[in-house]
Amino acid sequence: MGDWLPEPTRAQMSLDAVLHALSDPHRRRIVAMLAADVEQRRTCTSFGLTLAKSNRTHHFRMLREAGVVRQWDAGNAKLNLLRVDDLEARFPGLHQAIVAAEPRIA
Amino acid sequence: MGDWLPEPTRAQMSLDAVLHALSDPHRRRIVAMLAADVEQRRTCTSFGLTLAKSNRTHHFRMLREAGVVRQWDAGNAKLNLLRVDDLEARFPGLHQAIVAAEPRIA
DSSP: OOEEOOOOOTTTOOHHHHHHHTTSHHHHHHHHHHHTSTTOOEEGGGGOOOSOHHHHHHHHHHHHHHTSEEEEEOSSOEEEEEOHHHHHHHSTTHHHHHHHTSOOOO | OOEEOOOOOTTTOOHHHHHHHTTSHHHHHHHHHHHTSTTOOEEGGGGOOOSOHHHHHHHHHHHHHHTSEEEEEOSSOEEEEEOHHHHHHHSTTHHHHHHHTSOOOO
16 A cells, blocks of 8 residues: 655656756766666665755655656655656656766765 | 956866756757757857846856856957866866757757
8 A cells, every 4th residue: 555646747747846956966866876777666665875864854855746757655664766767758858868977886 | 358257277167067967958958059060159148048147147156156258258248168178177078968958059
């Protein structure tokens, strides 16, 4: 049981919102870790972010509301995946260029 | 006569600042028009931006302070050029992916 949290459709995704979402190093870390295996669903606590819970939640919400990640609310945890097909359809090459521009994340 | 306005070195450029600078449609329009001919130097008034002068100045300053454009102050006008070699060295493919993600600008 669970629910997908609200998100923009592919057509509703805006480059303004995506670039703003990716202009933060915590959020780029999340994207880079998801991009390393696009089939994976990761919990918000699995990214090694040294942030208070409320702050962490804020970052995931910004990514979801921009259309970068999709979130499944499983009740006791949220599972995150990268919207790689939607990103590639709307902004080809963009998330790859951004992920590649930073040192490899362990 | 004139002066180059202050700007970050290539090493000082940050992905945070570049992505934040490019998260605005006016600033992406400037970058797209400069990217169409990277040899050109264009005045701030030549981009067809429907903005008050102070607002226009703000956008060019954000681009310059992020390292995206270089500005030559010729006294009666500022000339702008894209720092294409620096962008490509630091963030390969990034500005091209961003420019390509939007409808062609006339």
